[in-house]
Amino acid sequence: MTIGQLRKAVKSERFEPFTISLADGRRLFVPHPEFVWIPPEASRTFHVAGKGEDYSVVDLLLEASIDFGNGATERRRRGKRKPR
Numbered sequence: 001m002t003i004g005q006l007r008k009a010v011k012s013e014r015f016e017p018f019t020i021s022l023a024d025g026r027r028l029f030v031p032h033p034e035f036v037w038i039p040p041e042a043s044r045t046f047h048v049a050g051k052g053e054d055y056s057v058v059d060l061l062l063e064a065s066i067d068f069g070n071g072a073t074e075r076r077r078r079g080k081r082k083p084r
Contacts, residue, residue, distance in 0.1 A: 001063040003043060009066050010036045020048065020058070021065045028056060 009018055010033045020028045028048045030036055037047040044060045 001060060001066065003038065003046070003060055005066065006036070006046060006060070006063070007038060009068075010038065016068050018066050018068045020063055021067060022058065022062045023064050024062065026056075028058070 006020075010030075015033050017029070017031045020030065022028070028050075030048060035049040037049075039045070046058055046060065048056045048058060050056065
């Protein structure tokens with residue numbers, strides 16, 4: 001990912017919540033653009049607010065993907081099929 005791609009996701013005219021997946025397995029949910037701060041001169045790091053006063057400073061090289069939506073996956077129902 002690039003800092004430009006992250007800026008585009010944050011500054012989008014019609015913001016859509018997204019999750020940042022990191023190489024170490026962590027996932028950072030961004031429900032609103034104000035939860036991300038990218039320093040003006042940034043090329044490799046950005047900040048993501050968490051709950052309360054928690055936040056993460058992330059090295060862009062650790063970012064694996066940006067996934068849009070609520071992150072819910074569709075689950076298939078398991079069980080016996082009804083006879084026709």
